[in-house]
Amino acid sequence: MPNVLVIGFDPHTIPGFDPAPVAAGIERSSRTFAELGLAEDLFLIDFAELGGPAETKLVEKLRQRQYDAVVVGGGIRKGPGLLELFQTVVNLVHWHQPDTAIAFNDNAGDSPDWVLKALEQRRDR
Template sequence: MKIILIIGMNTHTIDYTNPELPKGITAEMIEQGTKATVNKLSSIGFQAELFLIDAGTVAPGNLEQLVRRVNYDGIVVGNGIRGVASNFILFEQIINIIHENAPKSKIIFNTLPNNTDEAVKRWL
């Protein structure tokens, strides 16, 4: 079974007043989408794990140790990191951590929360 790491934002630390976010989005909506993504990946034979980063955190915590310890087949960097300008430095840090510490892992980007499985299948 291939193992996928999904890196996203901790929904309880996101500033939902940020105009870059879709109007009306809530922590509950994101959490439901994440749960559906993990379940969908599981149903098609992938083991999906989550790594959530607190908003406003510049250093992504234990990500470096995690990707060194586990040989992920693919690592998804969520749009909440990639698509929000205030997370630009964080996004760069994450890509460099993956590049340096998990060079055999495919780096995967989805275009919507509900097409992560398609992005995973594209690379794996």
């Protein structure tokens, strides 16, 4: 069973943000991962822990097991002022999981589709 790590923001920790749509998308993706036989592991960043604590926790997570694919969520890529975090997350994944496929989702609900594409690309290389 392939292991997948999904990295994103905990939608309940973002000030002034309605977490319901993202939380529903995460739940939908989790069900789809299970239906596809993919073992999903969530790493949700507390928005208040950006910088040191979040990065330290991510490194710990990446050292716990080998992942076949890692998803970097759209909120990390698309959010204003988050380019440095995005770069850090991608580099940490690359340095600690050099053989994993890296996927990027468009929204919280489409992660499984992008993981399948990334795993296929990895197999073809």
